[in-house]
């Protein structure tokens with residue numbers, strides 16, 4: 001297990017996501033209000049960057065910009081077709097105003 005500071009909380013506005021590459025992991029970090037989530041950035045449908053998609057703050061999901069599949073930000077679960085497989089999800093903590101992602 002290792003922890004990695006990816007950005008400051010102030011770097012991400014609520015309702016947005018950004019991609020980070022950490023030790024070979026492509027991670028999409030999203031913010032909804034004061035909550036931060038980290039999931040695998042590769043859409044499980046066709047390997048598209050989820051961070052380029054739209055954050056659905058109401059349902060805490062992100063929609064792939066390529067074909068519209070939605071993923072739960074907390075679990076990485078695929079919520080709508082055409083994706084059926086989940087993406088990874090990573091624990092996130094906030095430490096002194098920084099977003100820290102835990103890799104296992």
Ligand code: FES
Nearest residue numbers: 043045046064067
């Ligand atoms: S690549 Fe994401 S839904 Fe097709």
